[in-house]
Amino acid sequence: MAHSWEPSYLTNTNPSGGVPRPTSTSSACPIYYCLAAAYRRCLDRLGAVTGRTPERIVVLGGGGRNALLRAFTQEACGVPVEVGPHEATALGNALLQGVACGHIDAGDLPRHAAAASTTRGDRG
Numbered sequence: 193m194a195h196s197w198e199p200s201y202l203t204n205t206n207p208s209g210g211v212p213r214p215t216s217t218s219s220a221c222p223i224y225y226c227l228a229a230a231y232r233r234c235l236d237r238l239g240a241v242t243g244r245t246p247e248r249i250v251v252l253g254g255g256g257r258n259a260l261l262r263a264f265t266q267e268a269c270g271v272p273v274e275v276g277p278h279e280a281t282a283l284g285n286a287l288l289q290g291v292a293c294g295h296i297d298a299g300d301l302p303r304h305a306a307a308a309s310t311t312r313g314d315r316g
Contacts, residue, residue: 224261228268235269248272252280 256275290296
């Protein structure tokens with residue numbers, strides 16, 4: 193099956209230009225394709241800026257729970273996709289709220305984040 197890695201695929205599949213909420217895996221595929229394409233573009237830009245090629249992608253937050261999105265991302269980017277903690281988004285928000293309220297020193301953020309996150313392989 194040929195893949196369309198372009199965001200225009202979404203608007204071309206819906207004449208109104210809007211994107212309805214997916215009701216099945218097949219209707220979600222164009223969205224996942226476009227996300228994977230966006231990740232690929234980011235990796236390409238990152239490589240152009242740093243002169244290095246990333247060896248892997250670590251997905252944090254709820255997106256890591258989606259096996260189809262992980263598979264499309266790995267295919268589009270050509271590097272292994274690993275899953276970190278699903279609660280990373282909430283953790284990051286909580287840590288920044290702690291800084292904003294004065295309960296956590298901003299310089300301690302890396303230590304707090306490292307203590308709370310352990311990168312794992314494909315957890316599905």
